[in-house]
Amino acid sequence: MTAQAxxxxxxxxxxxxxxxxxSLHEPERFTAIYDRYFTAVYKYVAGRLGPQAADDLAAETxxxxxxxxxxxxxxxxxxxxxxxxxxTNLVAQHRRDEVRRYRALARxxxxxxxxxxxxxxxxxxxxxxxxxxxxxxxxxKLSRGERDVVLLVALSGLAHEEVAQALDxxxxxVGSRLSRARRxxxxxLGQEEAR
Numbered sequence: 001m002t003a004q005a006x007x008x009x010x011x012x013x014x015x016x017x018x019x020x021x022x023s024l025h026e027p028e029r030f031t032a033i034y035d036r037y038f039t040a041v042y043k044y045v046a047g048r049l050g051p052q053a054a055d056d057l058a059a060e061t062x063x064x065x066x067x068x069x070x071x072x073x074x075x076x077x078x079x080x081x082x083x084x085x086x087x088t089n090l091v092a093q094h095r096r097d098e099v100r101r102y103r104a105l106a107r108x109x110x111x112x113x114x115x116x117x118x119x120x121x122x123x124x125x126x127x128x129x130x131x132x133x134x135x136x137x138x139x140x141k142l143s144r145g146e147r148d149v150v151l152l153v154a155l156s157g158l159a160h161e162e163v164a165q166a167l168d169x170x171x172x173x174v175g176s177r178l179s180r181a182r183r184x185x186x187x188x189l190g191q192e193e194a195r
Contacts, residue, residue, distance in 0.1 A: 016079035020069050030069065034062050037080060040156060041087050047155040048091050057094070061087040077165035084156055085166035088148050095144055103140050138188035146181035149174055 016033060023030040041061050046054035064086050072082060139147060148167060152158045160178075164171045 017074040020072055020079055024070055030066050033065070033079060037083050038062065041083055044084065044151070044156040045087055045091060048151055049094055053094060057087065057090045060090055078162065081158060081162035081165040084152060084158060084162070085168065088152065088166055092144065103137070134189055135185070138185045141188065142181050142184060146177050146184070149177040150181045153178060
């Protein structure tokens with residue numbers, strides 16, 4: 001990598017790529033990545049599968065990232081979407097649970113809890129536990145690819161480029177899946193309002 005390309009990489013992904021690279025020889029450096037992104041990954045997984053699954057899958061995301069850190073290529077993108085890609089793959093392994101969760105939420109409605117710590121309240125605000133039953137039903141009906149794109153954008157705030165990197169799909173596919181999913185969600189929610 002040229003000095004100019006290295007500077008561009010550092011400007012685009014400070015200090016993630018450097019921390020990841022250093023962690024190869026100083027494993028304790030990986031904690032900087034963990035500290036920086038654990039909460040965001042946890043919230044994303046909790047929004048898809050619930051807080052119980054999020055504990056395990058968010059931790060597993062970082063365990064996999066730690067073991068695969070030597071294969072990370074900063075030329076392919078930033079660390080953040082790489083982590084969300086790992087998390088999305090883990091969610092995919094549990095997608096039947098996710099669909100069941102949305103269907104259960106659609107049947108039962110969103111649970112409203114006022115107890116718990118600050119972290120619990122924050123997670124509840126961004127998770128599917130607070131989704132309206134109609135939205136949960138509509139999400140359950142999306143294809144896996146559409147649901148992955150919508151929830152990476154909605155729950156994690158990833159940009160289209162980051163979603164493309166996380167899912168290892170072309171940039172244009174992100175836009176088309178997102179557009180298709182939004183159209184389906186609007187239609188489903190419109191039908192619910194008409195009832």
